[in-house]
Amino acid sequence: MFSRFIASLVVFSSALLFAGKTLADNLAADTWHQIDSANFRIVTNGDPNAVRSLAEDLERYRAVALNLLGANDDGAKLTIYAAADRESYAGLVGEDLSELTNGLFDTTSEGSYALVNLDGRTGERQLEAREFLFHEYTHFLSYNGTTTHYPYWYSEGFAEFMSTMSFGPGREYRIGAIPGERAMTLLYTAPVPLQELLRATVHNTPDEEKGRVYASGWMLAHWIVMKSGKTEEFKQFVKDYNNGADPVEALSKNLGMSIGEIEKVYNEQFQSGSFAMARGEVPANFKSVRPKVKVMSGQQTVVELARFMVKSGYNIDGLKALVKYAESNNVYTPELTAVRADAATRAGDFDSAVHLLARVAPSDRNNFWYQKAQAWLWLNREISSFGGDRSKKMLKKARDKFVQLVNNHSEEAMNWYGLAITMEMLGYPKKQYVEMLEQAYLRAPRELHIAQWMAQELYNQKDAEYFAEVAQPLMLELTNEAEYNQMKNMLAELKPSTGDKAKIQGNAMVKDNKRSSSGTAAKATP
Structure with missing residues (x-):
């Protein structure tokens, strides 16, 4: 029923094989923590102290990014699922998607959320996790509560540009550093030809080419932001793009340069390998507050993971394993029954949803999770009927x-x-x-x-x-x-x-x- 916008960090790795228990079993057996800061709720099975440190950096990043982007602060709190390692990440998104991405951002009618693999692709966990989270949060700030679209190359390229923000002593921040993974992509494959890059979309770009779009998009976005002196003109390009203009013609028109001139600058950046950095200060009104950390119970963990699987639809097959785990480990709850009913309703199995909700005790039926599952069951069942049968x-x-x-x-x-x-x-x-x-x-x-x-x-x-x-x-x-x-x-x-x-x-x-x-x-x- 519900579509999604997906913005992801693309990686290329060999297939991973997980033996023993199912991925869902391993997920549920882990110790999960909830880390709450002013603007983020992070659910993680990673090191809670390291993730709390990341949450502090995210709050600083948010303060700077809102200022740089001129974005509205609507007070929306973003939930982030931070998987400790590749296996945990695969348990949430499925093995296929875990081989292609290290992070995802979704916006749905039930709210927005981000997902990240803390382990990354090297042993530098803290650095990579920070970059992944900054990348995904840039998508959130760019797309939350607005219909503005950015070209694929810029959406991902600008998120990569922002992802390497670092913080120095006092209130200092630095921006413009080269993302190591993207630099390697450019060196080994070469930039995407400019006109092809400008017309690239998430749908017409094969998975194996998306890494090049991210890297090439970063290089072009870096020039626009740091060197072109045409950021205001670029804003008009975005407006024209959203009004259906051809991206190649619109960029040339708004920047006041021929495509050949832009391509020359684009290629010269690659040949020189020199990218400027800038410094600034975190806004003076930003106050750092230590995020709160609490251990999630086994019951809370299973419901959280199950609800994510149903809402996202990434690894819905894992729900059955979670239910078995909950039953065998005495952490089954009425709320998990409602999650299962929601999954059955979305699959069109209304009889199963009715039987599941009937198992919830009357004393629990005033809870939001029950009311919501019941309302959508009743509505979808009538939608599936026709005419006088409703x-x-x-x-x-x-x-x-x-x-x-x-x-x-x-x-x-x-x-x-x-x-x-x-x-x-x-x-x-x-x-x-x-x-x-x-x-x-x-x-x-x-x-x-x-x-x-x-x-x-x-x-x-x-x-x-x-x-x-x-x-x-x-x-x-x-x-x-x-x-x-x-x-x-x-x-x-x-x-x-x-x-x-x-x-x-x-x-x-x-x-x-x-x-x-x-x-x-x-x-x-x-």
Whole structure:
């Protein structure tokens, strides 16, 4: 049901074979810690003292990055799953993905999270883990709560540029260092030809070539940020790119250079191998606070890991092994039953989900984890029925459940989305359920199904300005050719007037303000 945006650190390694117990067994048997700082929640089976030190660096990095990027601080706390080693990482994402990545970032209708392998590819654990975390958090700052898209090469190249930030004495930081892994990639394979790099996407780049895109993107991003003197012009390029402009033509136009001139600079950087560094100071208002560390119980560990597997969908086969482990080690809980019911609902096995939720004692049914699993079971079961077979009684019960979820957990887009779907199926006036849909969109503008539905409703309303704001970035997410062409034709039909185009950026700011003002105070009373 839920799509994802994935930004990952790509590696190339030989296949790894894990013997003995299943990966999920090994994960659950480890000691896991939760490390809480002001803006991060880190769940890890690594060395808690080392990870706490990383959390302190992350807080400093965040303060600098917000300042450098001019990003909004919406107070969102990011959950990071920090796996101690390659085996643990594979237990979370599956063996195939563990061979291709060392870190992942996902944004979903249930919130954003990052995942990182602390062990990296060498023995320098602390250094590599810091770089991986800085890389993934750059994605979070770049994409959280916004529909702005960056070209693949810049998204990854800039994250690599930021990843090598280091801290000196006092409040000093340094930026611009060469990422060792990317330097080796460039030396052994050579940079990607410029026009090919500019048109690269995560979908048209083979896995074996992604390392070159990261490395070449870092080199070009480094020049733009540190030497070009054209950072403001580059911002206009990003706007044009988001409005559908050809990336090669748009970069040349905005930088005021021919592609040949840009390629010359690009290649000269590679030949010289010289990359400038800059120094600065951590903002004076930053106050370092020692993160809190607590050991997670066996029960908490199993539920946390199980919920991650279901939400991410990376290694869903590991759920069965986790359940067996919990049963045999006396750490099984009612909440794990609800997680299993959620997994069954997503798989369309509604009978199993019903039986599982029936096992949860009435005294536990007021918990959020139960209410959410039940609401989505009721709704999805009715969605799978057709016409007269749908039960209005059950839909009304689902509606009431979603109202309760929205009013108590309004930060989750998924709750608003479920309420919007239920209200539409019950025949509510369009204006009422679209208001609920918009609240979901404002909280998760990159969730594909939410954005597609929002775009369709705006198209039906002939709201050219708002439709363009939603549809333009959505087109950069669509990989289905038919869906892409349909959205392109809809945009052409409702093309905003010149005056409307000038308003779109301001309209986006209004929507951002509407989101922040709705916040936890937003209430649903259909």
